[in-house]
Amino acid sequence: xxxxxxxxxxxxxxxxxxxxxxxxxxxxxxxxxxxxxxxxxxxxxxxxxxxxxxxxxxxxxxxxxxxxxxxxxxxxxxxxxxxxxxxxxxxxxxxxxxxxxxxxxxxxxxxxxxxxxxxxxxxxxxxxxxxxxxxxxxxxxxxxxxxxxxxxxxxxxxxxxxxxxxxxxxxxxxxxxxxxxxxxxxxxxxxxxxxxxxxxxxxxxxxxxxxxxxxxxxxxxxxxxxxxxxxxxxxxxxxxxxxxxxxxxxxxxxxxxxxxxxxxxxxxxxxxxxxxxxxxxxxxxxxxxxxxxxxxxxxxxx
Numbered sequence: 001x002x003x004x005x006x007x008x009x010x011x012x013x014x015x016x017x018x019x020x021x022x023x024x025x026x027x028x029x030x031x032x033x034x035x036x037x038x039x040x041x042x043x044x045x046x047x048x049x050x051x052x053x054x055x056x057x058x059x060x061x062x063x064x065x066x067x068x069x070x071x072x073x074x075x076x077x078x079x080x081x082x083x084x085x086x087x088x089x090x091x092x093x094x095x096x097x098x099x100x101x102x103x104x105x106x107x108x109x110x111x112x113x114x115x116x117x118x119x120x121x122x123x124x125x126x127x128x129x130x131x132x133x134x135x136x137x138x139x140x141x142x143x144x145x146x147x148x149x150x151x152x153x154x155x156x157x158x159x160x161x162x163x164x165x166x167x168x169x170x171x172x173x174x175x176x177x178x179x180x181x182x183x184x185x186x187x188x189x190x191x192x193x194x195x196x197x198x199x200x201x202x203x204x205x206x207x208x209x210x211x212x213x214x215x216x217x218x219x220x221x222x223x224x225x226x227x228x229x230x231x232x233x234x235x236x237x238x239x240x241x242x243x244x245x246x247x248x249x250x251x252x253x254x255x256x257x258x259x260x261x262x263x264x265x266x267x268x269x270x271x272x273x274x275x276x277x278x279x280x281x282x283x284x285x286x287x288x289x290x291x292x293x294x295x296x297x298x299x300x301x302x
Contacts, residue, residue, distance in 0.1 A: 004117050006098055009059075010071025016057040017119055022299035024051045024292065025070075025115035025123040025153070028062035031077070032086040032105030033266050034126075035281070041081035043285050045074070047124070047292045054296030061114040063089060066101030070118040080105075088262050090143045108155060109147035112225065121214070121302055122154045124295035126288045127191045128227065130160035130169030132264065133251065140264065141172065148225045149176035154214055156295040158287040159229040162191040162240070163247055163268045166198055173227065174201070179217070181210060182229045183294060189231040192283045193240035200229070207294060211301035230294050236286035238279055246275045 003009075009017070016023050026047060031040045048058040059071040062080055072080065080086070080103070087097050087104030094110045097103070106114060108128050115123050129142025148155065160169045166188060173180055182188060182200030190196035204210050214226055231237075250271040259267045273281045 006068055007114075007117055008067045008069050009118055010069070010073065013057055013059045013071035013118070022056035022296065022302070023059050023120050023122075024056050024295045024299050025111055025120045026058055026060040026292070027106050027108060027111040027123070027125050028060055028080065029088055029105035029107050030126060030288070031060075031062075031081050032083060033088050034269065034284075037082050039281075041078050043288070044077055044081065046285070047288055050289045050292045051124070051296045054293055054300070056296035056299045058292075059115075059118070059120060061106050061111045063087075063094070063097045063102065063104045063106065065103055066098050068094075068098060068114055068117070070114055070120070088266075091147060092143065108144040109142075112147050112151045112153045112155065115153050116151050120153070122156065122295050122299040124156045124288070124292040126157060126284055126291065127159060127161035128155060128157050129265065130164040130166070131172055133163075133165045135165065135168060138260075140261075145169070145172050145176060145178070148173065148178045148227055150223065151225050152218065152223065153225045154210065154228060154295075154298060155225060156228045156230055156291045156298065158191045158232050158291060159189040159196070160191070161265065161269075162193065162196075162243060163251065163265065163272070166190060166196050170198060170201065176224070178224060179213070179226045180229060181213070181226060183210070183231070185231050189229050190240050190243070191287070192232065192238045192243050192280055194231040194234060194237045196240060207297035208301045210298050214302070228294070228298070230291050232283060232287040233290055236283050238276065238283055243280075246272050246280070249275055
């Protein structure tokens, strides 16, 4: 287990790491920015329970009062879920929140940093950030992609969020040398949908094979992480053709209202929940649980 003066590791997580037992990191922007109270806390608790059921220890990562926390108690998680004005933290502002004694939810990039500092190799999330549509003029590309290229953590997601340009996101990941492995499928998932029109760069069908691939990269001295794209269960998905209309309508509204930067993704996700009558939120929760289950199995295999 790694220790660091800016890091507070929950005793249960610290004990598991010291004993070499499987641990799965979880992000916290889905708590602070993804859903309203109390749905956000109920979702987070359910995802932690899935990881425990699979024989691993969950470690939700967040910044609370200037401390980078790896693993939260139930009370701390509930308090975070009700925090007003929490920052949305990525690589650029993670240290700012710590130095200024602020609180915030960690994005994929910031969670990867915290996980690596603590010595955690596997992280489950919903979907990664990526290249936004229109990035050729806006240059709006998530820091998650560069983080995957530099930080040796396996990120289990349902692919890039479908509000993004999946094709360009895959191109950037290829350029950065990030392996993209689709679990049990020959095509990339599209977050709420099991299949996009993009073929999977790589395919593996077991948690053990993913763990073996990760270990081999490390043995070869190849830097960086790995993206595992895990399709949402068939009975929980919203087909891509159906989602396309909701996404287009939400993006048109964002453009009309001048929403930019970090505000884009939360705006689009919230508007899509409204347009789908809550269906997208139910699918989002289902896919996070599904990713947590696979991540725990990979952590056990490692």
